[in-house]
Amino acid sequence: VLLVGELGVGKSTLLLELAKHLTRKVYYLAGEESPAQIKLRARRLGVKDLLLLKETRLEPLLTLLEREPPEVLFVDSIQTIEAGGSPGSLVAVREATHAFVRLAKEEGITTLLVGHVTKEGVVAGPKSIEHAVDATLYLESAGVYRVLRSAKNRFGPVGELGVFRMEEEGLVEVQNPSExxxxxxxxxxxxxxxxxxxxxxxxxxxxxxxxxxxxxxxxxxxxxxxxxxxxxxxxxxxxxxxxxxxxxxxxxxxxxxxxxxxxxxxxxxxxxxxxxxxxxxxxxxxxxxxxxxxxxxxxxxxxxxxxxxxxxxxxxxxxxxxxxxxxxxxxxxxxxxxx
Structure with missing residues (x-):
């Protein structure tokens, strides 16, 4: 799954919310924030157990994941991975995405990749990364709310919408969006x-x-x-x-x-x-x-x-x-x- 959105919209918060509700073994690859920052946010959101990875070089990272595969992997973000080029370059983003997709299919790992968007609101990087994943989700701001929208889904309808409100304790679902x-x-x-x-x-x-x-x-x-x-x-x-x-x-x-x-x-x-x-x-x-x-x-x-x-x-x-x-x-x- 590819999760994309503008800076500060709440992508990392959404990952921690998911980690809190999952009972599986979760690895969180933190390429953008320090462990201290993530620990502070995780404590505020009530996340108790979280395995953090700080390695952003692709080859050592794949070796570690193949040796001790998790059940769920969060990569925050795909633009921070060093793979055949400087992090964030077209080559690095493409190589890293295909490597994680291949690992997910071979090891049966549920993988969620976080990506950035351009000024025009489209995924930053080569178009091939959207083709490689099974689903693409956009997290967007809508006034005081956050909207999670599916742009691609191989296993369900496209255009599904979830509406949330950002509170001190994290993202809270808006039960009645119309109201x-x-x-x-x-x-x-x-x-x-x-x-x-x-x-x-x-x-x-x-x-x-x-x-x-x-x-x-x-x-x-x-x-x-x-x-x-x-x-x-x-x-x-x-x-x-x-x-x-x-x-x-x-x-x-x-x-x-x-x-x-x-x-x-x-x-x-x-x-x-x-x-x-x-x-x-x-x-x-x-x-x-x-x-x-x-x-x-x-x-x-x-x-x-x-x-x-x-x-x-x-x-x-x-x-x-x-x-x-x-x-x-x-x-x-x-x-x-x-x-």
Whole structure:
């Protein structure tokens, strides 16, 4: 398994949390922090038994692991291993990754490799390291929360999401992510719509926010955070062409509140209603949630996992839900709530 994330997001804390709950023999290869630092954090998290390794040269390390193989191995991080080049180089990262994958398969060792990410948010190093592992997990910040997301999984669905909160005692699971992400939602404000999204197998109620402002530039700006920018552009084109909404002289800003990043066509309807609400200055009902893909002809199309989304909407306390089963066109939804 490859676990990646930006600096300070909590990767090492997550490893220690795993070690605390495992009853197997665990080796922790500490390439970035000193044993004293790890001991201090482990004591705070309640980890009692942990075998630390400080060797970062690949050959001596493999010899040790083959002589006394653990049941579980944590490598923190793969960029600190010296293997055929300076630590962190493309050659060293590739060689070290393939060596650990080979060892894991030959000795039956459950191995978790920690990696860094680039400024663009992708895995630092050669693309081959993602191909070599069975699963790739991203640990990301989303406001005050930490989100663990699967980008690759040979044994299950991709896109699964776990939401945690960083506390003094470590990472604590957020039992109701929908409630957490909607906690600071303002009511009765134009430009806000609740979307029933699907992240992997998990349905979430999330707030889509939109803002429209008169542009001083010849070409209006389109700024999107947390959503697929190309889908948002398409929805804006449908609003302008099919519903006659004037957007040519407006800067449009669209944001998925809470810092999450979700690529889901089922958020189209929420984006459309949030933008329309922002432009006309009329708020949507606070107990309304929506889900649906918007087609180029202005129709509302069905989406995956609709039943799961509807159950989550009801659980989150939304009594009115627009979905492809009761709304066939975007114009119909706009006339019903924003007309």
């Amino acid at each position: 957490a992400f909607l906690l600071e939602r303002p009511l009765g404000v134009p430009g806000s719509a609740i979307a029933l999204a699907l992240a992997g197998e998990r349905a979430l109620a999330l707030e889509v926010q939109a803002l429209a402002a008169r542009t001083p530039f010849p070409a209006p700006r389109r700024v999107v955070q947390g959503l697929d920018a190309r889908r948002v552009d398409m929805v804006l084109a449908v609003l302008e062409r099919r519903l006659g909404l004037p957007l040519g002289n407006l800067d449009i800003y669209v944001n998925l509140a809470g810092g999450l990043k979700v690529q889901d066509p089922g958020l189209d309807l929420a984006v459309a209603l949030a933008v329309y609400s922002a432009v006309v200055g009329k708020a949507l009902p606070p107990d309304l949630a929506v889900v649906g893909e918007v087609g180029l002809l202005g129709e509302v199309r069905s989406v995956m996992g609709l039943e799961r989304r509807l159950r989550e909407g009801e659980r989150a306390g939304f009594f009115r839900i627009l979905h492809p089963g009761n709304t066939k066109a975007l114009k119909e939804a706009v006339e019903q709530y924003l007309g």
